[in-house]
Amino acid sequence: MLNIVPISLEQGLAYALAAIGIALAFRILSFPDLTVDGSFPLGGAVAARLIFEGANPVLASLAAIVAGFLAGCLTGFFATKFKINSLLSGILMMTMLYSINLRVMGRANIPLITTPTIFTPMENMEISRDIPVIAFFFLVVLLCKIGIDLFLHTEYGLAVRATGDNEQMIRSLGVNTDAATIFGLGLSNAFVALSGALIAQDQGFSDVGMGIGLIVAGLASIIIGEALIKPKTVFRLTLAVVVGSIVYRLIIAFGMRIGLAPTDLKLATGVMVVIALAVPALRSAKEKKMKLRGV
Amino acid sequence: MASPMLELKNIVKVFNADTEDEKRAMDSINLTIEKGEFVTVIGSNGAGKSTLLNIIAGTLQPDEGSVTINNKDVTRIPDYKRASLLARVFQNTTMGTAGEMSIEENLCMAELRGKKRGLKWGVTKNRRSRYREILKTLELGLEDRLTQSVGLLSGGQRQSLTLLMATLIMPEMLLLDEHTAALDPKTAAKVIELTNTVVQENQLTTLMITHNMQQAIHYGNRMIMLHQGKIQLDIKGEEKAKLTVNDVVAKFSHTLKDEALLSN
Numbered sequence: 001m002l003n004i005v006p007i008s009l010e011q012g013l014a015y016a017l018a019a020i021g022i023a024l025a026f027r028i029l030s031f032p033d034l035t036v037d038g039s040f041p042l043g044g045a046v047a048a049r050l051i052f053e054g055a056n057p058v059l060a061s062l063a064a065i066v067a068g069f070l071a072g073c074l075t076g077f078f079a080t081k082f083k084i085n086s087l088l089s090g091i092l093m094m095t096m097l098y099s100i101n102l103r104v105m106g107r108a109n110i111p112l113i114t115t116p117t118i119f120t121p122m123e124n125m126e127i128s129r130d131i132p133v134i135a136f137f138f139l140v141v142l143l144c145k146i147g148i149d150l151f152l153h154t155e156y157g158l159a160v161r162a163t164g165d166n167e168q169m170i171r172s173l174g175v176n177t178d179a180a181t182i183f184g185l186g187l188s189n190a191f192v193a194l195s196g197a198l199i200a201q202d203q204g205f206s207d208v209g210m211g212i213g214l215i216v217a218g219l220a221s222i223i224i225g226e227a228l229i230k231p232k233t234v235f236r237l238t239l240a241v242v243v244g245s246i247v248y249r250l251i252i253a254f255g256m257r258i259g260l261a262p263t264d265l266k267l268a269t270g271v272m273v274v275i276a277l278a279v280p281a282l283r284s285a286k287e288k289k290m291k292l293r294g295v
Numbered sequence: 296m297a298s299p300m301l302e303l304k305n306i307v308k309v310f311n312a313d314t315e316d317e318k319r320a321m322d323s324i325n326l327t328i329e330k331g332e333f334v335t336v337i338g339s340n341g342a343g344k345s346t347l348l349n350i351i352a353g354t355l356q357p358d359e360g361s362v363t364i365n366n367k368d369v370t371r372i373p374d375y376k377r378a379s380l381l382a383r384v385f386q387n388t389t390m391g392t393a394g395e396m397s398i399e400e401n402l403c404m405a406e407l408r409g410k411k412r413g414l415k416w417g418v419t420k421n422r423r424s425r426y427r428e429i430l431k432t433l434e435l436g437l438e439d440r441l442t443q444s445v446g447l448l449s450g451g452q453r454q455s456l457t458l459l460m461a462t463l464i465m466p467e468m469l470l471l472d473e474h475t476a477a478l479d480p481k482t483a484a485k486v487i488e489l490t491n492t493v494v495q496e497n498q499l500t501t502l503m504i505t506h507n508m509q510q511a512i513h514y515g516n517r518m519i520m521l522h523q524g525k526i527q528l529d530i531k532g533e534e535k536a537k538l539t540v541n542d543v544v545a546k547f548s549h550t551l552k553d554e555a556l557l558s559n
Binding site for chain 2: 151153154155156157158159161162165166168169170171172173174175176177232
């Protein structure tokens with residue numbers, strides 16, 4: 001049973017980057033952004049194509065970050081400048097990205113088994129591959145977590161947070177909230193794309209369908225994390241998301257170990273999120289009933 | 296005489312134009328407010344009070360006419376670009392602050408009103424100790440709760456904080472939109488006194504909408520009454536100082552059907 005730990009840790013950390021991005025949109029900006037199901041494979045596609053064409057894996061990953069940033073900005077642009085409903089803006093972007101990702105890759109799947117990736121030096125080490133790879137993801141996640149924590153406490157970072165908290169108030173204090181939303185979504189999807197780029201290299205291929213259901217998995221991670229660590233501050237929120245992502249992968253690995261088919265994972269995750277979201281509503285409904293009865 | 300702080304020229308605002316519900320919320324309003332004037336605005340529901348404030352703040356754009364603040368034509372300038380000129384306190388106590396953010400973070404955002412916001416650290420040590428000193432003046436104990444989120448405060452505390460935020464960096468003009476209406480009478484009295492002190496001490500040009508006739512008469516040095524999108528009454532100076540509720544009621548009982556205006 002213990003051997004599910006390394007793989008869960010690796011995946012949990014790798015997907016934590018995406019979960020941080022999703023939390024930035026959903027929790028900080030209060031923007032339910034569905035772009036991520038498209039920007040995650042976009043990151044994978046850009047990195048894989050560039051690496052396949054012989055580019056440096058680090059530069060290819062940076063290019064993926066830029067691509068994700070632009071995709072997020074575009075979603076924000078649709079929502080703020082064209083006043084398209086935020087959910088629909090994300091869905092539109094996600095759908096368009098499907099075609100774009102196929103264009104970028106030139107086909108549905110690029111294998112990266114034979115080409116050197118960011119992980120190749122770690123695979124050539126004398127020790128088990130798990131240790132350096134987990135250490136690498138830990139370092140990247142730590143840097144991203146601290147980076148976003150710091151940013152959200154800068155003067156502009158405060159404005160981005162206020163945009164999600166009380167838009168009218170921060171507008172009256174002189175902040176262009178459209179720009180803050182666009183930038184915030186760009187940042188969010190940059191994290192998601194980086195996650196996609198690294199995961200494609202880690203698993204040895206990029207696939208156009210690798211983002212399906214990512215948003216739900218990300219939300220599950222956030223909800224689990226928030227249940228474990230009360231997100232009273234930005235620092236705690238990002239910590240909760242990382243911890244939640246690891247715990248989520250542990251649960252999934254455990255589920256598969258006791259016989260859950262990989263094809264049922266999305267159903268299981270969806271049910272998990274629905275239950276988590278239903279509990280507060282059901283609880284308050286019960287309280288209301290009790291109140292009516294005078295309890 | 297120095298140039299006026301605010302000039303509204305021939306402001307027209309029509310809602311639901313060309314439908315059965317068409318409403319002329321602003322019907323050719325002309326209003327000039329001098330520097331240092333404290334103007335109270337009364338009028339029944341739907342008289343156009345909030346529309347007036349929204350047009351000055353830029354949340355709404357007039358259909359016709361021009362808005363000039365301190366010699367600057369701002370008619371077509373969006374609300375967030377007017378922030379360096381105006382500060383606003385709303386009726387809803389949750390509207391003036393970011394509830395999930397801390398007291399010190401809210402103050403920091405207010406300190407940067409209308410300024411460029413970069414990647415410099417927000418709540419610096421310097422700022423924190425200054426906020427602590429300023430919060431002491433409220434005598435609400437908030438100076439010991441700097442890092443707590445504003446959502447934990449009571450309505451009166453939030454409104455006092457909003458007022459402090461509005462005047463942390465002095466605006467050219469202060470807009471108050473029935474900012475005590477949602478508070479219990481005791482807290483409302485405290486907040487209005489605080490308002491008066493801040494306005495007097497800083498000779499702040501102020502426009503205060505109120506539902507409370509007593510407030511409108513007691514505070515400020517000029518009072519205007521709106522009715523159906525027009526300014527029906529404009530009293531200043533000596534005349535304003537001598538004004539009583541009965542005078543206004545006697546003169547305008549026919550337009551003051553709104554009971555809320557006469558209560559208190």
